[in-house]
Amino acid sequence: MEKLSHGPISVSRLAEPLNITLAAVVQHLQVLEESGLVQTEKIGRVRTCRVEPAGLSVAQQWIADRRSMWERQLDRLADLLAEEDH
Numbered sequence: 001m002e003k004l005s006h007g008p009i010s011v012s013r014l015a016e017p018l019n020i021t022l023a024a025v026v027q028h029l030q031v032l033e034e035s036g037l038v039q040t041e042k043i044g045r046v047r048t049c050r051v052e053p054a055g056l057s058v059a060q061q062w063i064a065d066r067r068s069m070w071e072r073q074l075d076r077l078a079d080l081l082a083e084e085d086h
Contacts, residue, residue, distance in 0.1 A: 001032075001037070001038075001051065004038065004049060007050070008048050008049065008050040009049065009050075010047065010048050010049075011026060011029065011047045011048070011049060012046075014029075014049065026047075029049055033049075035055065035059075036052055036055030037051070037055040037059065038050070038051060038052055038055070039051075
């Protein structure tokens with residue numbers, strides 16, 4: 001995702017520095033595409049991928065929702081621990 005954040009890039013260029021097969025990179029990209037985080041486009045023999053900003057918004061909201069839940073849980077734990085100290 002970090003490399004994709006710099007702009008569209010071909011799958012082969014994306015895979016170059018990685019120590020995994022091109023097929024493995026394609027599988028990872030398919031998961032990211034299915035989740036809405038990445039968009040790919042094939043022109044001729046070259047498949048290019050880019051970050052899908054709308055997908056990042058969904059992920060950001062999911063993280064924010066979980067963060068809020070965990071903060072409430074931790075606040076309750078802190079309250080319980082503070083009660084035990086008294």
